[in-house]
Amino acid sequence: ELKVEQNPLFLSMQEGKNYTIYCNYSTTSDRLYWYRQDPGKSLESLFVLLSNGAVKQEGRLMASLDTKARLSTLHITAAVHDLSATYFCAEAYGGATNKLIFGTGTLLAVQP
Amino acid sequence: SAVISQKPSRDICQRGTSLTIQCQVDSQVTMMFWYRQQPGQSLTLIATANQGSEATYESGFVIDKFPISRPNLTFSTLTVSNMSPEDSSIYLCSLRQGRETQYFGPGTRLLVL
Numbered sequence: 001e002l003k004v005e006q007n008p009l010f011l012s013m014q015e016g017k018n019y020t021i022y023c024n025y026s027t028t029s030d031r032l033y034w035y036r037q038d039p040g041k042s043l044e045s046l047f048v049l050l051s052n053g054a055v056k057q058e059g060r061l062m063a064s065l066d067t068k069a070r071l072s073t074l075h076i077t078a079a080v081h082d083l084s085a086t087y088f089c090a091e092a093y094g095g096a097t098n099k100l101i102f103g104t105g106t107l108l109a110v111q112p
Numbered sequence: 113s114a115v116i117s118q119k120p121s122r123d124i125c126q127r128g129t130s131l132t133i134q135c136q137v138d139s140q141v142t143m144m145f146w147y148r149q150q151p152g153q154s155l156t157l158i159a160t161a162n163q164g165s166e167a168t169y170e171s172g173f174v175i176d177k178f179p180i181s182r183p184n185l186t187f188s189t190l191t192v193s194n195m196s197p198e199d200s201s202i203y204l205c206s207l208r209q210g211r212e213t214q215y216f217g218p219g220t221r222l223l224v225l
Contacts, residue, residue: 033214042204043155043216050212088154097143098208099170102154 002026004091006103013079013110021106023072023089031092032072033100034063036085043088046074079110114139114209116217124223125195132191133220135205140185145206146178147216155204161188195224 003026013019025032031050035043047056049065049072056063060083062075072089086107090100115138125131135144146158159167159180167180181189192199205217 031212035216042218045213045215048212048214090155092214094160097160098211098214099145099157099160100147100155100206100214101157105154 002091002093002101004089004101004103006089006106008106009104010107011109013076013108015080015110015112016078018078019076021074021076021087021089021108023074023103025070025072025089025091025101025103027070027091027093028067029091029093030067031098032065033090033092034072034074035088035090037088037105038085046087076108079108081110081112084108084110113213114141114207114215116205116207116215118203118205118217118220120220121218122221122223124225127196127224129195130191130193131195131222132189133203133205133222135188135190135217137186137207139209141207141209142185143208144182144188145208145214146180146188146190147204147206149202149204149219151200158190158203192222195222197224200224 005024034046047063052067054065060077065072086105088105089103117136119134144161147155149155158173159169161167161182163182179191202219204219208214
């Protein structure tokens with residue numbers, strides 16, 4: 001069964017702190033996506049991770065992929081209020097079709 | 113990156129009626145996808161729509177309830193038929209660009225009374 005599990009579901013952080021969101025997936029997919037969703041908005045693409053050991057960074061966010069452990073992480077460094085949003089990971093399946101199965105999402109609230 | 117627009121952006125509908133959602137892309141794409149996001153939930157794939165062929169539906173979704181058209185490489189529609197309050201969701205079209213990137217439209221927020 002295809003399944004993507006994210007934890008935590010909810011994360012309340014103080015500004016300036018670091019934290020990690022975890023994404024466990026079920027297949028041998030080599031494509032893992034991270035998206036951000038602000039309230040009432042659509043999804044913004046953050047990262048696409050394509051191979052084992054891939055690491056990508058953009059500002060205070062860094063994503064990594066371990067295909068052997070079927071684990072991706074999204075690390076937040078020195079959080080700021082503007083990072084408050086819901087973050088989704090998604091695993092690609094279906095080969096070339098690139099269908100996505102999404103995790104449950106992590107609601108991040110950064111407190112000043 | 114591709115620019116995706118959806119119409120309507122939101123609607124309130126009565127149960128038993130149908131609504132057709134349009135998705136327009138500013139470039140030609142082979143595969144388009146329709147996702148549903150129920151309130152407070154994650155996204156679930158409804159179907160894959162390729163131009164020139166029948167849409168492929170995921171488990172739990174059927175053509176009679178969610179008919180899809182894909183008349184050309186820049187346009188698709190999703191109809192939500194015989195609506196009930198359980199159909200209240202955000203419906204998003206999506207496309208893949210290249211091998212990697214997958215973009216999402218702004219979504220259509222549907223409330224069924």
